[in-house]
Amino acid sequence: MKRRGMLIVLSGPSGVGKGTVRKAIFDQGANEFEYSISMTTRKPREGEVDGEDYFFVSKEEFEDRIKNGGMLEYAQYVDNYYGTPLKYVNETLDSGKDVFLEIEVNGAKQVREKMPDGVFLFLTPPDLMELKQRIINRGTEDMATIDKRMKKAVEEIKTMRDYDYAVVNDDINVAVEEIKTIIRGEHLRVTRVYPEYQEMLGEM
């Protein structure tokens, strides 16, 4: 029987660099896993594409989806809904491919209850000042929203212990390498990944 894919969940406060890290991992070795595109009621930012960054929907559409059991998880974050469509995740895992979710902590908790075999990663900033600076530099949120997100960040960081791994995103290249190593290690169930193992055990 074909091995079911592995679910990889990445959480962490807004602005820590989840999107940047995820894109770097995908750019370096696509096809290793599939990214699950979330649904949200948030308005698209400049440059964001519907069906690529998110499925952008109305509050009514989102609530219908919840009622119909179409969400693996969902949460209200600051002023909007965010959630993971269930069908895509199940079908992709069934096909043997890994699925990568980038979601906030309440959603991750729901996924952990439903799919405890997943690998749960928390990306954490070196410190809160640096986190705030990154959100400001990104230039996508006004100051009131930034303050709300910073308050959330403190609560989110407190849940770090619930994760299998916490990775510090100080140097982006180091964080990316650490996450890739964790994923490879989880596949093989070994504590260190030598190239020979990869050859002996085949596809990871």
Ligand SMILES: Nc1nc2c(ncn2[C@@H]2O[C@H](COP(=O)(O)OP(=O)(O)O)[C@@H](O)[C@H]2O)c(=O)[nH]1
């Ligand atoms: N629970 C849940 N959270 C999500 C989902 N998609 C995105 N998020 C999280 O919602 C929060 C806000 O996302 P967004 O407005 O795009 O801001 P950004 O992550 O700072 O770029 C972030 O913590 C995201 O990781 C989802 O499908 N479910």
Ligand SMILES: Nc1ncnc2c1ncn2[C@@H]1O[C@H](COP(=O)(O)OP(=O)(O)O)[C@@H](O)[C@H]1O
């Ligand atoms: N290791 C890092 N060092 C410095 N800046 C970073 C680092 N990782 C990400 N950033 C920057 O921080 C900002 C927030 O990153 P982003 O990926 O949008 O975060 P998130 O998806 O977690 O909200 C972006 O402007 C990004 O370029």
